[in-house]
Amino acid sequence: MSDDEDIPTLIPVEPADLSKKVPLTIITGFLGAGKSTLLKYILTERHGYRIAVIMNEFADSADIESRAINVGTDTQELLELPNGCLCCSIKDQGAAAIEDLMKRRGAFDYILLETTGLADPGPIAGMFWLNEEYGKGQGWDIGLDGVVCVVDGVYGLQQLEEDHKSPAQEDGRQLGESIRQLASGDVALINKTDLATPAQLSELEAALHAINPALVIHRTVRGEIDLSKIIGIKAYATGPPKGAEEGDGEGHVHDEHCDHAHDKADPGAKTHYAARGISSLTLPCPPLTTERLSALDKWLQTLLWERTLPPPYAGAEVDVLRTKGLIPVVGGSRRVLQGVREMYEIEEEEGTVEEGQSEGKLVFIGRGLGEEIRESLERVLKG
Secondary structure, three states, X not given: OOOOOOOOOOOOOOOOOOOOOEEEEEEEEOOOOOHHHHHHHHHHOOOOOOEEEEEOOOOOHXXXXXXXXXXXXXXXXXXXXXXOOEEEEOOOOOHHHHHHHHOOOOOOOEEEEEOOOOXXXXXXXXXXXXXXXXXXXXXXXXXXXXXXXXXXXXXXXXHHHHHHOOHHHOOOOOOOHHHHHHHHOOEEEEEOOOOOOHHXXXXXXXXXXXXXXXXXXXEOEOOEOOHHHOOOOOOOOOOOOOOOOOOOOOOEEEOOOOOOOOOOOOOOOOOOHHHOOOEEEEEEEOOEOHHHHHHHHHHHHHHXXXXXXXXXXXXXXXXXXXXXXXXXXXXXXXXXXXXEOOEEEEEEOOOOOOOOOOOEEEEEEEEOOOHHHHHHHHHHHHO
16 A cells, blocks of 8 residues: 555444344335335445345346346355445245355344345245244344335336236236235335326325325335335334324225225325225224233134134135234233234334323225225224
């Protein structure tokens, strides 16, 4: 090093706490929506986060993805990038890559797992959520942090419509993958907002909330976003966001039969056409006694495990993709409800409940969520 060259300043790094779980965020989204652009931003910008990114594209497109991001694709090698992040790509099963990654525990604080644009994130989320003991057996100590879905701000509505009209959905019993991705999501990034009109963005946001009223939406240009909005969000440790729509306060089913607009979109906009085949229900939850909480638990078992409702609504066919809830309990505490497909848990909310925070909320997203489920749930909540 010559005398006139600056001597780099060494920045002390706090040793990683290996006793804590590594938060894992699943990145999903429509083909061409901008997932690769988001990953490029994460892997190249100096944002101060130490993130391990696992790219997972179908067929051989991981090679194309990696060239667009300017990283390698050797599945046996983890690449250390100048901004402190790590990157690897996988073309088959992700278990081996994650196992190799966790051998480097301490070199990163977060994991982002990219799914293919054709993937349903629900089963993947379930694997990392309630199967944590299995993960520990593999040498993983990972906790699911949330599911982020990237949506094309210009063509998002068109993609939802085309997905719904594909041959796989003609029998009316299957949902398009794009709708499944949104239903499983905790955060949606509407990308390419610089190319879309305000009307397009408003209608798209309304359609996304029609599919998933608990979805937190952010607008991005070229995938650039404050990373605190997508990592460390603790979506599986908290209830629905305060902005989750509550309809008329008595509980309202959002499906293809609605004739009103949501959010601040044009009242004449067709906010639900993209969500045909899926519906959502948001219902306020009053403080429950121990007896009522136990009754709700039993009701959820029937709903999620047997895919039907207790009498007198037995026989109704229900398919719930995502469940979220914040349940106040008589005495002052609150419980957090989280569910992915048939798996769910009810855990005590972390932290202290402030005085006056007694309101609760239950959100269900799936198929067959008609008035019967609202009436059945109200019977359970009110006793």
